[in-house]
Amino acid sequence: xxxxxxxxxxxxxxxxxxxxxxxxxxxxxxxxxxxxxxxxxxxxxxxxxxxxxxxxxxxxxxxxxxxxxxxxxxxxxxxxxxxxxxxxxxxxxxxxxxxxxxxxxxxxxxxxxxxxxxxxxxxxxxxxxxxxxxxxxxxxxxxxxxxxx
Numbered sequence: 001x002x003x004x005x006x007x008x009x010x011x012x013x014x015x016x017x018x019x020x021x022x023x024x025x026x027x028x029x030x031x032x033x034x035x036x037x038x039x040x041x042x043x044x045x046x047x048x049x050x051x052x053x054x055x056x057x058x059x060x061x062x063x064x065x066x067x068x069x070x071x072x073x074x075x076x077x078x079x080x081x082x083x084x085x086x087x088x089x090x091x092x093x094x095x096x097x098x099x100x101x102x103x104x105x106x107x108x109x110x111x112x113x114x115x116x117x118x119x120x121x122x123x124x125x126x127x128x129x130x131x132x133x134x135x136x137x138x139x140x141x142x143x144x145x146x147x148x149x
Contacts, residue, residue: 038060100123119131
């Protein structure tokens, strides 16, 4: 009987811990300053500025990033994790659609009010160290918030 009570208590404790962890996950995604719809204002790849960014958008949820062209066609989609323990933030994107489908991109994120800069390297390369310039094989996207969270 003592073992049964112990097992019941253990199961309840684990269940409560799971509920608390799920609540914390929801809190993290709610507090994620990246969530929302963004307008692309600048793209710099390998040190060269892209000229035609008008109409491009990025939609970010608690765990996905979706980049679309001016016709709302998906150019890239990825599941991501964000580490906000350092500045700039660290981001890891596992691409599910687009040119790098099945690959992992490492990057950094710099937030300043309603502007965000997401800079990343080509697959399997180390993350960039700057959001102000790009080197060969790196891309930096500047975003302006289009809709509030």
